Amino acid sequence: MKGHMTSKPGSSVANKTGSWRTEVKPKFLRKNCIACRMCVYICPEGIISGEGKNMFGCDLDYCKGCGSCAAICPKKDIEMVSEDEKI
Amino acid sequence: MTETLFKPGHTACAGCGQAIAARLVIDAAGKNTMIANNTGCLEVFSTKYPESAWCVPWIHSLFENCAAVASGIESGLKYLGKKDTINVIAQGGDGGTADIGLQALSGMLERGHDVLYVCYDNEAYMNTGIQRSGLTPTTSNTTTTPPGSASFGNPRPKKPMPDIAAAHGIPYVATASVGYPQDIQKKVKKALSIKGPKYIQIHVPCPLGWRHESSQTSEVAKLAVETGLYPIFEYENGQLIPRKIASVKPVEEYLKVQGRFKHLLKDAKGLKEIQAVADYNIKKYQLKAQE
Numbered sequence: 037m038k039g040h041m042t043s044k045p046g047s048s049v050a051n052k053t054g055s056w057r058t059e060v061k062p063k064f065l066r067k068n069c070i071a072c073r074m075c076v077y078i079c080p081e082g083i084i085s086g087e088g089k090n091m092f093g094c095d096l097d098y099c100k101g102c103g104s105c106a107a108i109c110p111k112k113d114i115e116m117v118s119e120d121e122k123i
Numbered sequence: 124m125t126e127t128l129f130k131p132g133h134t135a136c137a138g139c140g141q142a143i144a145a146r147l148v149i150d151a152a153g154k155n156t157m158i159a160n161n162t163g164c165l166e167v168f169s170t171k172y173p174e175s176a177w178c179v180p181w182i183h184s185l186f187e188n189c190a191a192v193a194s195g196i197e198s199g200l201k202y203l204g205k206k207d208t209i210n211v212i213a214q215g216g217d218g219g220t221a222d223i224g225l226q227a228l229s230g231m232l233e234r235g236h237d238v239l240y241v242c243y244d245n246e247a248y249m250n251t252g253i254q255r256s257g258l259t260p261t262t263s264n265t266t267t268t269p270p271g272s273a274s275f276g277n278p279r280p281k282k283p284m285p286d287i288a289a290a291h292g293i294p295y296v297a298t299a300s301v302g303y304p305q306d307i308q309k310k311v312k313k314a315l316s317i318k319g320p321k322y323i324q325i326h327v328p329c330p331l332g333w334r335h336e337s338s339q340t341s342e343v344a345k346l347a348v349e350t351g352l353y354p355i356f357e358y359e360n361g362q363l364i365p366r367k368i369a370s371v372k373p374v375e376e377y378l379k380v381q382g383r384f385k386h387l388l389k390d391a392k393g394l395k396e397i398q399a400v401a402d403y404n405i406k407k408y409q410l411k412a413q414e
């Protein structure tokens with residue numbers, strides 16, 4: 037190896053991991069959201085954002101479809117739906 | 124997209140507990156932070172060359188030496204008179220912390236460097252294919268401790284790393300869990316407000332290695348805490364501050380959601396053994412809430 041190897045900060049965004057999803061994707065129903073932000077905390081990709089009730093959403097370019105957000109939502113306001121469904 | 128210092132596009136598995144914890148830690152620490160990282164899952168999935176998910180100065184050298192590298196960074200910053208404005212974090216997985224990197228970590232704690240060490244404990248060498256580590260819990264099924272007619276899974280108990288760190292007489296030691304994300308951030312902020320060496324160990328479920336659904340990461344982490352199998356506590360200047368469990372659950376509830384403990388469910392003796400570990404933790408760390 038010649039010297040050290042460096043990368044640009046945050047350059048991983050070039051890697052669109054959304055293509056990893058095979059079956060399901062999260063759908064934010066935006067009906068009973070209380071803005072507790074638990075989905076924001078738990079997303080392994082850190083791609084859920086929003087301010088205020090019923091205003092949250094996620095970046096499907098990177099979502100791997102793990103379903104953690106739907107599982108943790110105390111109001112069941114996030115649903116995992118089929119990849120084919122239009123949202 | 125929320126402003127985070129740990130960008131998406133990293134190659135962690137879906138539902139990775141370590142990816143959740145790593146983002147929570149760096150976002151709590153803020154942008155004036157430098158990180159030294161041991162080899163492990165986190166290093167591999169967050170820095171797939173030529174890309175990096177990190178938005179802070181971050182260095183990887185070897186499997187065992189992030190504590191030594193962080194010690195050097197801290198000393199350098201001190202010499203430059205910049206230590207007061209910059210946090211230094213050393214981090215690694217359970218193998219890099221409790222087995223391979225223990226000597227470097229012990230040295231860092233003993234020399235009193237102003238560094239926060241974060242251990243992401245997923246309870247085996249997940250990156251190389253689920254081999255047992257010093258922090259693998261007893262009876263767990265790993266590829267090097269498969270249960271069968273002559274074996275009952277991992278024969279050894281989990282190494283008490285937080286107690287080993289605390290025995291160095293450092294000002295702050297804590298355990299945390301991905302099941303309680305706000306608690307992780309609170310502890311990181313608290314640790315960074317204290318001068319001297321700090322150690323935080325975070326329980327991070329691994330859907331692949333523990334064999335549970337990717338959506339169950341938070342649930343599994345919470346169950347480990349609620350059964351007493353993963354005690355959450357702090358040692359502030361040696362003083363124990365436990366996180367009390369409101370109602371203690373039987374260990375089966377934690378074991379049955381994971382494939383790595385499947386062989387236990389048919390065995391009353393094995394279950395009893397694990398319950399004894401939980402009972403010991405509850406007593407030792409005073410986890411039971413007052414009735």
